[in-house]
Amino acid sequence: MEPEIRNAPIGSGHTAKVLYLMTMQNPSPFDFWYAVNNTEIVVRPRQHLETFGTTTLHYHLVAETMDAVNQIRVREGRIQAFRPQIITPDNLGGALLEGFGEEQAGHYLDWLRENQSHLVLLKYGFAIRKETINEHVVTDAIENVLDRVKAEVEASSHPMHALIRGVDEPWEVCLLQLITEVIQQSALANARDLQQDPDGSRHRIEGLFRQASRNASHIPELSNALKQAGLFKEFEDRFFALVRAAAR
Numbered sequence: 263m264e265p266e267i268r269n270a271p272i273g274s275g276h277t278a279k280v281l282y283l284m285t286m287q288n289p290s291p292f293d294f295w296y297a298v299n300n301t302e303i304v305v306r307p308r309q310h311l312e313t314f315g316t317t318t319l320h321y322h323l324v325a326e327t328m329d330a331v332n333q334i335r336v337r338e339g340r341i342q343a344f345r346p347q348i349i350t351p352d353n354l355g356g357a358l359l360e361g362f363g364e365e366q367a368g369h370y371l372d373w374l375r376e377n378q379s380h381l382v383l384l385k386y387g388f389a390i391r392k393e394t395i396n397e398h399v400v401t402d403a404i405e406n407v408l409d410r411v412k413a414e415v416e417a418s419s420h421p422m423h424a425l426i427r428g429v430d431e432p433w434e435v436c437l438l439q440l441i442t443e444v445i446q447q448s449a450l451a452n453a454r455d456l457q458q459d460p461d462g463s464r465h466r467i468e469g470l471f472r473q474a475s476r477n478a479s480h481i482p483e484l485s486n487a488l489k490q491a492g493l494f495k496e497f498e499d500r501f502f503a504l505v506r507a508a509a510r
Contacts, residue, residue, distance in 0.1 A: 310448035
């Protein structure tokens, strides 16, 4: 089974409905809320999600097994977060309005259109890959296992490591909790970046400036990117300063 979580819109500045579509066996409502209520994010990622690229989250999920005392299962895996996108009221699609009556949905869309200059709706996509999961069982008290894994995670140089204390089944719900908190941690910064650079062209140009400053062979690529984005005039002084520095 490969669970996949996609299309989680969240609003910045205003509350928006968050949707998670999961291709996994659906837990019962009791099991779902049991998992939610018994999930704790012990260590959160140190950085927010990338605005203009994909982000890989590394997680450790520690949980007591259901059939033995002091048998602790440790799962390790990766969640890929795709580049967030701004969505407008006109391309929200039916999913966000599920559960609304036709008339109510129409009023909601009208309100969003009238207020779209004051809010940002972001679409986040996530994929949890089954093949990346490694798990093992440890015989010890769960607090001791958590302490050891926490020390390992905090010592890692990777800023997107997370540690979760959760349940053994349905463990995928614990990852939903992590994803929700990471979105909340990232949404304001992502929205600000996308408002300033909707298509990511300035982000790409800044990267090309860095590359060209280290290797002059990237200067023609930078020149073409500036012209294609219609930003050559704005960056003209900086560009020619780079060209002069390369010539020296």
